[in-house]
Amino acid sequence: MIATSQEGNVGGYSVAYGREDIYFPVYVTAALAAIFLTATWVTCALYWLALAVAAAGFTYYNIPLLETGRPTIGANQYGIFIQAFGLIRWRAVERIDLVQIAERAMTVHELQIALNAPIGSALVADWRKRPAYRLMMRLPWQMDHRGVVRVNLEPFDRTPDEIHRTFLRMWRYYRS
Known part of the structure; x- marks a missing residue:
């Protein structure tokens, strides 16, 4: 198990918000x-x-979009990390999908991480408790009632396909 409590100390592959x-x-x-x-x-x-x-x-609300140097999502040998959510262990991930959603006049790419375990046992490190000054700020993730963590990939500095491919490759490697 990992004994980290800091979001910034995760290592591995990481993606930050893009500067655009x-x-x-x-x-x-x-x-x-x-x-x-x-x-x-x-x-x-x-x-x-x-x-x-x-x-x-x-x-x-939108200040986190300006934090371009801070890792927002990523993966390492322990699992997938998402800022203000936590570190999801590889064995708790059922599937990782890249979904295109049509919104008005554009297409949004969303990474959907389906969990096969309750959130309490799926997280190696739980970062959902945030400081008071960040409580009303934008989160990079949403969770639906089916246990699927949804991350909008549009604001990141890497392409949605690259993020999805890298997460899939790491998931296949580390879960075995």
């Missing part, structure tokens, strides 16, 4: 929040404060 122009709105809304807050202070009108809070809330 798509995250430009996060910077824009941060600037808008500052402008609206200044307008509230100068004019003493509370409607500017409501706009400032909305813009600051959007920025706060």
Whole structure:
């Protein structure tokens, strides 16, 4: 078993959020929040404060997208790790699928990791308890009622096919 409690100390293959122009709105809304807050202070009108809070809330929720150097998902000899979720042991993984989902005018790629064990025994390290200041921030994962962990692969710095192929290769190697 692994005795790590730090998310950053996992080693192996890791993928971080990519640095692209798509995250430009996060910077824009941060600037808008500052402008609206200044307008509230100068004019003493509370409607500017409501706009400032909305813009600051959007920025706060999306801050993890700006953490491009921090490993978000990956795998090592112990299993698959997902930021703010934990380290899933290889034997608890039933299958790893790459699913294309049509959303409006685009296609989103999602990595679906089906578990064959309850979450308590599937996790080698549990990172679901987060610091208070990160509680309302974006998570890279979702879990459905069937025990499938879903990770949207669009914001990452590697292609969805490469991530899926690498996870599959490591899963086949380490589970045997």
